[in-house]
Amino acid sequence: MKKTNPIFLNGVPELLVLRLLSRREMYGYQIIEEIRAQTRETLSFGEGCIYPYLHYLEAEKLVSSRRREVDGRSRNYYKLTPRGGKRLDELTTEWKRVTTGISSLMGEQYA
């Protein structure tokens, strides 16, 4: 029954992963590190979250992957499919709606 301190955001990993992949091809480990870096540790999704997500996204044909050898390293690179692009648009709209709703409820104090 314990409610933990931080606010967690269900579904946000999917939004962020799709958004990152909409910019360029990336591999899993890189996605994890980039989310940490670009949000200054505010958001930090573990491997146990991101890897299964990528597999799910691929199964749903929202992303596609290919094995590449770069810098003597073997990596799975993912990129957005057209279907994934649509999904990203939907999630982005949804995210805006939600934050707008919360903002209006929070009021001016929440500037």
Added chain:
Amino acid sequence: MKKTNPIFLNGVPELLVLRLLSRREMYGYQIIEEIRAQTRETLSFGEGCIYPYLHYLEAEKLVSSRRREVDGRSRNYYKLTPRGGKRLDELTTEWKRVTTGISSLMGEQYA
């Protein structure tokens, strides 16, 4: 393994409940309806979410309650405690940090 469509936000019910109670005394049913109304159905937390939350918040002394008879109806009115005020401040700050982080990762496209 099914990821559902809408974005859910863990911890947000607590944030919103505390915020509403920081304005004025309210009862459970009213809180549920007000969240629905003020967000135009965008957010809609069920009774199975809000009532247990209120009990939890009271157990943690973040809110206090009293039974009142109003309009011939018996209701449990809740209001914020000083401790609850602190908690609200923390959660608000946290919420801002998280949304800021997400915004920066989403980029301009997310205006």
Added chain:
DNA sequence: GACAATACCTATAACTGTAAGGTATGTCAA
């Protein structure tokens, strides 16, 4: 007198992310 709306409550299921393990390869310093 029946039915909807109000007002409260709880148990259970479902979903999501974490924690904690695992494998394998490459790099660099001692």
Added chain:
DNA sequence: TTGACATACCTTACAGTTATAGGTATTGTC
């Protein structure tokens, strides 16, 4: 050259949070 560390991938078990679906009782309305 070996030992440590970072990279890169993966999975399972668990914990936390919300939804679903039931329940009770009272009040208002047709």
